[in-house]
Amino acid sequence: MNTLTINASAREQAGSASSGRLRAEGRVPAVVYGKSKEPENLSLDARELRILLRSIGNNTPVVQLKSGEGEARTSIIKEVQRHPMKDSYTHVDFQEIAEGEVVVLEVPVHHKGEADGVKNEGGTIETVSHTVSIRCLAKDIPSSIDADVRALKVGDNLHVSQLPKIEGVEYLDAPEQPVFAIVK
Template identity: 60%
Template sequence: MKQLTINATTRKEGGSAASGRLRKEGKIPAIAYGKSKDPTKLFVDSSELRVALREIGNSTPIVKVKEGKGAVRTSIIQEVQRHAITDKYLHVDFREIADDEVVQLEVPVHAVGEPWGVKNEGGTLEYVAHSVAIRSLPKNIPDYIESDVSELKVGDLIHIKELPVIDGAEYMDHAEQPVFTVIK
């Protein structure tokens, strides 16, 4: 799993006026919360957040959040709010997780290989689900789950029960839920 670190600073003021001032300075208001922690108001640098989100791409959004000179905490980027027109970042939510806390989250799935039905039958690979829910300790969470689709013919499916086993994690979605299929 990638270990990305985002530097954050504690902020005292809340509200839309204070958040607007931060955004004009190139900072993004944020909040960090968790099971054993009261919510903390933070802000992060917008360019650092942009780089981190680009680096994460289509992977599990787990990062290390470093508050000033304080401790580095493992967090999930729970939500990123963006402006509807300008697409600029407005707010970020970090859900802190302890190393011994079992968490449930969505992990992206990636297809590997070219399906037989695409090469030979003129079909198209379709992602029925772009991510699947798993439950695991943070150390066992994969960046993504790869599944070999090269044997799929038109009309074939790969279900959750056919995805690779992840050590220390379990799938939470129904075993018969389709993930990939080849359609004509």
Template identity: 75%
Template structure:
């Protein structure tokens, strides 16, 4: 797993007025919470956060969160709120996870290869489930689930039970749930 780091600063004040001042300064209000941690109010640089999201792309949003002088902690970006018109970030939720704590996360699923049905039968690969729910330790969180679709013909689908087995990762979705299908 490729983990990226983002710097944060503690903030004393909460509420819409102080959040508005932060946004005017180019910062985004945030909160970090976890099972064994009291929620803490933070702020992150909006430009740095935008670059972080670009680097993450369509992969699992696991980051190292470094707040002020404290050690970096592993966190998952749980929610990002955006302004509807200005296309700016208004708030971020981080969930801190412990090294030995099992977490359930949604991992993006990507088809790999060109299916037989697409190549020979003029079919189209359809993504039925864009993400797959897994349970694992933070160190075992995969960046994405890459599924080989080369054997699929028109009318075939690839199910959760057919996804590659990854060490330390347990699929939480129903085994018969389709992930990819080839349709005409």
């Protein structure tokens, strides 16, 4: 898993007025919560957040959240709110995950290789499920799951049960759920 870090600052005030002032200063209000801790209000640099989200791209949004002098905390970006008209972020929710904590989350699935049905039969690969639900320890979270589609012919599907086995990762979706399909 590729770990990215973002710096955060604690914020004393909450509410729309103080959040508006933060945004005017080029910062984004945020909150971090976890199973064994009270929610903590934070603020992030808007430019640093934009760079982080671009770096994550279509991968699992696991980051190291560093605030103040404390140690970086492994967190999952649960929600990113955007302004409906402007190209700006208005709020971010992080869920902190402890070292030995089992988490359930959605992980992106990417196809690898060129399917035989695409290469030789004029088919097209269709992504049926962009993500799959998994359960694992925080240290085992994959950034994405790469599925080999080279053997698929027109009319074939690749199901959740055919995704690569990853040590410590359990797929929660139905085994017969299609992920990729080759169509004519």
